[in-house]
Amino acid sequence: MNFILxxxxxxxxxxxxxxxxxxxxxxxxxxxxxxxxxxxLFIGIPLGFCLGYFDFSGKKSLRTVVDTLMALxxxxxxxxxYAFLTHRGPLGNFGLLFTLPGIAIGQTIxxxxxxxxxxxxxxxxxxxxLRIAIMSMGANRRQLFLSSLWEVRHALLAGAIxxxxxxxxxxxxxxxxxxNIKWHTRTITTAxxxxxxxxxxxxxxxxxxxxxxxxxxxxxxISFLRRRY
Amino acid sequence: xxxxxxxxxxxxHSYADKTVLDIEHLTVQPASIVGLIGPNGxxxxxxxxxxxxxxxxxxxxxxxxxxxxxxxxDEARFLITLLPQEPFLMKRSVFKNVAYGxxxxxxxxxxxxxxxxxxxxxxxxxxxxxxxxxxxxxxxxAQRVALAARLALKPEVLxxxxxxASVDAxxxxxxxxVSLRARxxxxxxxxxxxxNWDWLYEVCEEVRHLFKGRLFGAGKENVIFGPWHQGQCNLxxxxxxxxxxxxxxxxxEPDAVAIVEPTSVAGASDATxxxxxxxxxxxxxxxxxxxxxxxxxxxxxLIGNLPFTSKLPRQQVQQExxxxxxxxxxxxxxxxxxxx
Numbered sequence: 001m002n003f004i005l006x007x008x009x010x011x012x013x014x015x016x017x018x019x020x021x022x023x024x025x026x027x028x029x030x031x032x033x034x035x036x037x038x039x040x041l042f043i044g045i046p047l048g049f050c051l052g053y054f055d056f057s058g059k060k061s062l063r064t065v066v067d068t069l070m071a072l073x074x075x076x077x078x079x080x081x082y083a084f085l086t087h088r089g090p091l092g093n094f095g096l097l098f099t100l101p102g103i104a105i106g107q108t109i110x111x112x113x114x115x116x117x118x119x120x121x122x123x124x125x126x127x128x129x130l131r132i133a134i135m136s137m138g139a140n141r142r143q144l145f146l147s148s149l150w151e152v153r154h155a156l157l158a159g160a161i162x163x164x165x166x167x168x169x170x171x172x173x174x175x176x177x178x179x180n181i182k183w184h185t186r187t188i189t190t191a192x193x194x195x196x197x198x199x200x201x202x203x204x205x206x207x208x209x210x211x212x213x214x215x216x217x218x219x220x221x222i223s224f225l226r227r228r229y
Numbered sequence: 230x231x232x233x234x235x236x237x238x239x240x241x242h243s244y245a246d247k248t249v250l251d252i253e254h255l256t257v258q259p260a261s262i263v264g265l266i267g268p269n270g271x272x273x274x275x276x277x278x279x280x281x282x283x284x285x286x287x288x289x290x291x292x293x294x295x296x297x298x299x300x301x302x303d304e305a306r307f308l309i310t311l312l313p314q315e316p317f318l319m320k321r322s323v324f325k326n327v328a329y330g331x332x333x334x335x336x337x338x339x340x341x342x343x344x345x346x347x348x349x350x351x352x353x354x355x356x357x358x359x360x361x362x363x364x365x366x367x368x369x370x371a372q373r374v375a376l377a378a379r380l381a382l383k384p385e386v387l388x389x390x391x392x393x394a395s396v397d398a399x400x401x402x403x404x405x406x407v408s409l410r411a412r413x414x415x416x417x418x419x420x421x422x423x424x425n426w427d428w429l430y431e432v433c434e435e436v437r438h439l440f441k442g443r444l445f446g447a448g449k450e451n452v453i454f455g456p457w458h459q460g461q462c463n464l465x466x467x468x469x470x471x472x473x474x475x476x477x478x479x480x481x482e483p484d485a486v487a488i489v490e491p492t493s494v495a496g497a498s499d500a501t502x503x504x505x506x507x508x509x510x511x512x513x514x515x516x517x518x519x520x521x522x523x524x525x526x527x528x529x530x531l532i533g534n535l536p537f538t539s540k541l542p543r544q545q546v547q548q549e550x551x552x553x554x555x556x557x558x559x560x561x562x563x564x565x566x567x568x569x
Contacts, residue, residue: 129317135283136311137330137378140301147329153319 010202019139074172118159281311
């Protein structure tokens with residue numbers, strides 16, 4: 001048991017002393033997860049809106065595919081992205097393998113079905129009378145889209161948090177696509193895995209605490225936004 | 230003649246394979262008040278949604294000010310507004326709900342004054358009220374806020390779908406007054422779907438009857454549902470709730486729906502009532518309402534619990550001494566019955 005307690009003390013020491021290696025992993029995680037969640041929201045919310053709002057043939061099948069992709073294993077995404085980004089792969093020329101943008105691509109693929117699926121659910125649960133209310137006030141298509149999204153903002157936020165949580169805590173993609181390179185592509189989760197394997201519990205616990213703190217900050221901010229709007 | 234503000238040509242609308250609207254031709258004059266009467270499911274709300282450019286018809290055209298329009302048409306979307314039957318407010322404050330349409334139109338300078346003016350019109354003035362969230366309002370208040378949001382736009386056309394159906398008497402009265410004021414002060418064309426016949430006959434220049442998606446007559450026809458059973462003298466009949474029979478010519482099918490137009494209504498003594506013949510129904514006057522255009526009186530007669538209406542000249546109402554509660558004989562021609 002002692003080594004766990006010691007780990008906690010060491011964690012506070014590492015964070016308080018501004019340990020460069022620890023902060024490098026934190027920075028890499030924040031950066032890469034922000035890129036990926038930004039991209040997945042930008043692409044996923046309009047697609048989710050269309051999936052939830054419009055009726056078209058094959059909608060149910062498409063919905064099943066999206067729901068299935070929500071459970072995509074991270075190592076499988078890592079494998080696919082690796083295959084595409086490796087020098088022999090179709091996107092090898094871009095030199096994205098073992099880089100933070102490479103990890104961000106994989107994490108976007110991970111978050112995208114979650115954002116699309118949960119946005120579609122939010123839009124489907126929208127009251128049909130809302131469309132009539134907005135259109136009867138003279139809204140054009142863009143205003144109808146934006147106002148409808150604003151009406152389901154809380155459900156969309158919940159979807160965004162779920163996607164962010166998945167992106168922040170994944171190991172498979174960061175490990176396979178990023179390569180866990182110190183000072184470069186090492187993220188909090190890959191660092192925890194590595195340090196635990198090395199028996200360095202302090203570093204692992206420190207990074208775990210940071211991960212939890214980031215999640216707490218995000219949730220507090222979201223709660224504030226929900227109360228405010 | 231002033232060109233119509235609305236013209237409908239060969240409009241058909243279906244949900245799945247079921248046709249819910251089938252209107253060959255309809256025109257609405259600018260600044261007029263048109264009433265739509267019909268039972269639930271007759272297509273009133275669907276027609277209002279078409280006219281409000283919320284939905285496109287499956288077939289046919291809707292012309293607004295002579296131009297063909299459809300949902301999101303730029304030439305019409307700022308001029309037409311629809312108040313749905315159930316009030317629906319967006320998840321924002323009362324002020325933001327009323328200001329929404331104005332913001333869309335780019336009115337930012339006089340936003341506060343126009344919102345306050347509209348709220349005052351529906352009797353909900355006050356900054357405290359404007360700050361209330363959408364979910365802190367009663368049903369009547371929500372409907373009045375929804376109406377204020379439409380009135381703030383000063384629309385050319387205001388479509389009202391059962392505006393008084395789900396509110397208390399005071400809110401209903403206010404909604405009626407304010408809608409008419411919009412017509413009087415702004416020249417707004419009002420198209421009102423309502424079950425409140427008295428109100429419609431009182432305020433509308435034209436009342437149209439809608440049944441199974443088709444427009445017919447001017448609202449005074451009486452719709453009688455089957456089933457019909459073969460009776461005497463080649464006539465078919467239906468037993469009314471009070472034991473009387475209504476006799477008609479042969480229906481196209483036993484469950485057909487008949488439209489019966491009374492030919493005369495006369496006051497009756499108990500003696501004449503006892504002598505009732507075929508083609509005559511006995512009933513009691515339940516309502517009298519003045520029709521706006523040609524000053525006829527719309528008489529509603531209860532036969533059993535089935536309401537029949539007939540339009541009569543004022544003099545006849547006076548001569549026959551018709552008043553609510555008066556027993557009457559209602560004459561009709563069984564061979565002039567129309568079938569839907």
